[in-house]
Amino acid sequence: MKLQSSEKKLAYFYTLLLMILFSIPVYFALNLAVNNELIIKEMALKNFSNEVEKSLYSGQLGLVRSVKVNFAFVNKDGEIQLNNLSKDLDNFNFRVYEEYPYLYYRKDVNKNIYDVSFIVSEVELNYSKAILLAILLFIVVLINIYILNKSIIRSATRPYEILQKYTNILFNDTMHELKTPLGILNINLDLLSRNSEPNKYVKRMKTAIKQIQVNYESIEYYIKNKKIKYSKEKINLSTYLESRIEYFEDIANSKFIKIRSEIENKIYVYMNSLELQRVIDNTLMNAIKYSRPESNVEINLALDENKNYALLSIKDYGYGIKDTDAIFDRFSREDTIQGGFGLGLNIVKTICNKDGIKISVESKENFGSTFSYRFEIYKIKFLDRIEDAK
Missing domain, CATH: 3.30.565.10 (Histidine kinase-like ATPase, C-terminal domain)
Known part of the structure; x- marks a missing residue:
């Protein structure tokens, strides 16, 4: 059964409302995943910088190796002494700096034989897990919206469907009961008009029967047109x-x-x-x-x-x-x-x-x-x- 326009508007409103409500946890989950990635990578840069700092003090700088982390040494005048960063930075006035897809961390160090004033370390960010989580949550949201919206519409239209069902049954039974007597009336009126003088009463009855016939055929078509x-x-x-x-x-x-x-x-x-x-x-x-x-x-x-x-x-x-x-x-x-x-x-x-x-x-x-x-x-x-x- 088709929804009336007001019911459709209500269904659209509920859909929009549910999407907004379910989008809130998706948004927070995505933010949480991104922040978690930043925290993990920042901790990794701190640990790496601490290891490099130890190497500076011990004079065993050649032992510093990392596949995932790049770094640069900068002296007190801001001159770069050693650099394998992926990007050239405009300045080093930061502690933690994000320039997607990289995260940078600056570590100030004490006086050492290499004349290094601070270490800048770099690691590549990877938000694929966060994005995947957001997509999965969004799919879950859509499924929930579909199920809930379908349930709401179903609950709203169920009384109308039941009413329509019993109305059709009533019409079907009524049409069936009317068909035979209507046919008998038509035949007998035709016989009466042929075998007697025309009079206004017969004409009125024939007119009434024709009106009933037109209405009968309309209702019959209305009931059967979707099935035939x-x-x-x-x-x-x-x-x-x-x-x-x-x-x-x-x-x-x-x-x-x-x-x-x-x-x-x-x-x-x-x-x-x-x-x-x-x-x-x-x-x-x-x-x-x-x-x-x-x-x-x-x-x-x-x-x-x-x-x-x-x-x-x-x-x-x-x-x-x-x-x-x-x-x-x-x-x-x-x-x-x-x-x-x-x-x-x-x-x-x-x-x-x-x-x-x-x-x-x-x-x-x-x-x-x-x-x-x-x-x-x-x-x-x-x-x-x-x-x-x-």
Whole structure:
């Protein structure tokens, strides 16, 4: 189940908060590792300098050797007497000095036969262990954030998932129970209208049944669309649209609404017929439902200038829509008096996104709304031409 925008923001906030909280120990651990490296290397330089100092006093300087530590002898005038440092230093006014990747230590010595005033020793720093530790801790942090964040989101959405599950079960059972009696009502009403004189009561019942049928099919699609793969086919949109208009004539007449249509012939699209029906039916039902009595619903279908797209528009003269974006949200309805689930346009938007149908809505309060759809037309292939010739 998808999170609502507020829940997503909350999830992002918790993620950021957890990252900050867990980054603090990582930062301190890295600092500790770096400081530990500096302390160890400084101790090594001190020990080495002490050994060199002893050699100066004993006159056995030739015995001083180290693979890891370099050093220099400097006299009281600042002149270097012996030097194997890796870098040339600008001055020696320090006790401990770091110039990455080296650490320097100055050791003042007493008077000796070599006229050395102080020793400068150098060792290379190695932060690879500290960096490795930081990386490992960061990975642990990320794993913990992922687990905790997932747990938080799971806990937050669990009630909604349970509610959605039981809602779907309720809808499924209700749909199953309604299907048979709805079919029986349709058949008997058809028989009644054929075998008796037309009267307003039969017409009203037929209109009501058609409205129930449209809502039934919308709910059924809403429940099943994620479980069923709807196969596409070549459809004559022109004739299909005409048949749906004919179906809705009774519903429109019940409000004294006239459906006026301008439909260009032989416009073909490639999509699932059931999904096309949902787009047309739900939009047309909405137009009739929210139109003023004794008004018009205008339907126009034509190709664009380049004949690449089919342009369908359904215009009503109702009360208009304040928020044209919110109407596509699930269970969203501007007019609560009319009732309904608010699923129709959400289903339309879902199908349009799925099939690459561009949808736009223009609305002006108290003047009405226009829903426009842009379908890619069916491109006739070579094999289609052969079949048509046969």
